[in-house]
Amino acid sequence: MKVKIAIDAMGGDFGPEPIVKGTIAALKHYRFEPILVGKKEEILPLIPGGFKDKISIVEAEDVIAMSDAATDALKRKESSIYKAVDLVRNGEADGVVSAGHSGATMSVATLRLGRLKHVLRPALVTLMPNKNKKRTVLLDVGANVDCKPEHLAQFAVMGSCYAHDMWAITLPTVGLLANGEEETKGNDVTKGAFQKLRGMEGFVGNVEGRDIFNGSVDVVVCDGFIGNLVLKSSEGVASTITHLIKDYIRKSPIAITGALLMRKVFKLLKKELDYAEVGGAPLIGVKGCTIVSHGKSNSKAIKNAIKQAIDFVDTGVNVHIERALDATAK
């Protein structure tokens, strides 16, 4: 049986076009059944003839805008995100992908789908590029601003299950993000989490900011406030480096020639750092499967977000998480 993925066709910054395109690109590569949720009259013209019978559409007349409050999302039952999530809730889909309002997506998913057994708080997982041309699993990157030690400890367990199932790492190494490697380092919350994680298989203790990017550890755990800052700062650094390089190149004809010869290198680098290669951040700890994509997602990002959703469902990572948390709860 094919995995069914509900896709919020309306929420992204660029309207339904990149989302429908990404869905079609995914259909060419992966086995799954897409259900596009949104305004039929906007979606239908974007689907080429040969794909019309491969894509279902569920009508939703309302769209939650980026400027709307996330708290309103639960009241807007006719919105594309609400209806897409409810397809998972009702068993009509296995997973949902949305490039819409991320706060709304997270709150609707958490409250309509419910948390997995034992999970105190779901967390948003992102995959950061690293030196080994692999990805480092970083969580939480925004679902929970103020965390307690027990939340971080659960993120460690969930992140480890995710890395194991999605990235086929036998025993993922897990580090706690802190201001130094020594056990005495950390703030009050991470110090408390450290005590709870002592003895967890794969736990390597505290890791530092640079360890997210040097490939020394598979999973890095932090609260959502810090995860957001690390994510945005890293994007800022990469963007500033690119800006400076372009600026210096512009001023020298020799450097322009050099840059042309290095075109392939810059292309490879861009691909390695490109958010679209990952496509979306799974909201982990919630029943079913929810992939939160960037509002600015292009069709490639949507295609890869759908792939993430398919793999998430296929690997059964949720069962693994419940079992792992069950073991730590005893």
Place this chain on the structure above:
Amino acid sequence: MKVKIAIDAMGGDFGPEPIVKGTIAALKHYRFEPILVGKKEEILPLIPGGFKDKISIVEAEDVIAMSDAATDALKRKESSIYKAVDLVRNGEADGVVSAGHSGATMSVATLRLGRLKHVLRPALVTLMPNKNKKRTVLLDVGANVDCKPEHLAQFAVMGSCYAHDMWAITLPTVGLLANGEEETKGNDVTKGAFQKLRGMEGFVGNVEGRDIFNGSVDVVVCDGFIGNLVLKSSEGVASTITHLIKDYIRKSPIAITGALLMRKVFKLLKKELDYAEVGGAPLIGVKGCTIVSHGKSNSKAIKNAIKQAIDFVDTGVNVHIERALDATAK
């Protein structure tokens, strides 16, 4: 009268050599009197004949190693950092530069020199490279792990005074680092700080991680735990990008040629991102002047750290901070 700078000659990872070299380089450019503190028999042979009468040496037989606990530093009165700080305490020097154990430097400086009037907690200031080829003032980057709103509010005032005096910015803009620009964003501590900062001249509200690097704000305020993570993550991103570029270049003769033609661009970029261009982080809020340099400082970093110390003393930023905090205390 020349500014007198006490320099811990022993604490760095590479021993006294880069420190003495950096001091001599500074002497060639700036007007000041250096006092090197450490083992005379190691320092003396490193000073060329022509400089022997321009540099004083104060003997210190003990060195605090990077692996030593910062808490022991106050008991080790014969250590180079303790003696260097005490030269400032006793009025024999105006400022101190140390590339030694930063925890030890911060605690000895804070406790032996004392805090400025009204200052609850001193903060470590760093200068981050940005798109405008200027520097963004970021504090705290490691002096205070767990902060309260009133601490962050003081960091904002101190950072603003620093940017005004050291960078000649008439009215520095100050942002509070958070997970979104809206006033509703932030964790419990930053939300509290936001309320205290409302109405402060130059306060622009919340800023995001990317704003540290895009030059949109002069001063960015956060707690020392987060500042450390942002600092180390940024270094990690820059280092990973460099690593990937080198790796891709190596695999293509065309790209190698391109890289040769782009040599100047990479040199400019390196200079822009180079820590040594800044040289050290001032510990702000403490009487006198303390510049904390990286353990791995080369002679260029030491030279620039000394320049920072001279400017810090010359501008009288401490008087400005006390006056500004006095105004907010009323």
